[in-house]
Amino acid sequence: MARKITGPEIERVIHLLARLPGFGPRSARKAGLALIKKRHELLEPLAKALIEAAEKILSCQICGNLDTQSPCNICSDEKRDGALIVVVEDIGDLWALERAEVVAGRYHILGGHLSPLDGIGPEKLNIPSLLARVRSPVIEILLALSSTVEGQSTVHYLREQLAPSGVAVSVLARGVPVGGELDYLDEGTLAAAIKSRRPLA
Template sequence: MSRKVSGPEIERVVQLLARLPGLGPRSARKAALTLLKRRNELLLPLSEALATAAEKVVACSVCGNLDTVSPCSLCQDPRRDRSLIVVVEEIGDLWALERAGVVGGLYHVLGGHLSPLDGVGPDQLNIAGLIERARTDEVTEILLALNATVEGQSTAHYLTEQLAGADVVVSRLAQGVPIGGELDYLDEGTLAAAIKSRRRL
């Protein structure tokens, strides 16, 4: 039986860090130790930044992006092409496309993908908001920039059916995105190629 080597305060930090994606118990302990050893340059600024983020960051009422204002900075940007809405599964995918600098339009974050086995149906995703946006006069194209996974493909198929009644072109990412690939892990060149060679469904 392993014995605790630190107090409950440190154990709490480790437990919370271990919940983050990519951090197991061992990595969480290492991160916690680094933060505690470098209290003034890392721990205190990080705790202040997290407290500020918790207080000020909100989900955009239009697209679902995270920002300190709603509608978000992207939705308010007058230089954006309002005829194009790029649909992504998660905010990380939106950030990946923005890093690549290849999208001039607006975004729509679904908040995941359809997964009946996990209890995720259309009502659990931001699909109704997308359909509503697609029916406005400004929008002429919906680009489905979903992950090239089985769930991403089935979500894209469902959305294509739902958007059939709207007067918009529905397109998808083409070459560049490998089967099983996730947008947040792709390089900017791959994302650029996928955006430029999108095709109509």
């Protein structure tokens, strides 16, 4: 902006908001304005909540999730099925699965996928801590990784690492997404959906 509209403190808030996913320079300015207009109802409570969260964020010593306690809320939830561990690349994947309420077990956050070109080898991922968790009562490891080349090569690597333990290893089903129209789907997805077709019940 050529002209100076506000002081540096407000500009800094807008600049930082613009780095959040979902915000651009313009919407961050709108949000910044809403914050300074609602100083007592929104700005101050948000500042306080951020500081409290920053003070309390911990990485779960079991699964690698970020939470305000360790073990995290999910690892310490006694109602969950101890037989199943769902391996995901990122905490965002965990949150997506939790939103869908489709996982009865617990999680393990890998912290990414193998990517030799980016210098990400097995030693950069949370693999030792996963292998250490494979003991009673765990009977199944579901590898819920991306359906990309890197994600799938990570699946193959983990399958080899997990083989000696004798634990059951599974992956997500592939097929037509709910609401998906066939003529918009790629050939790989269509091939998988044909190959894994099932009898109509």
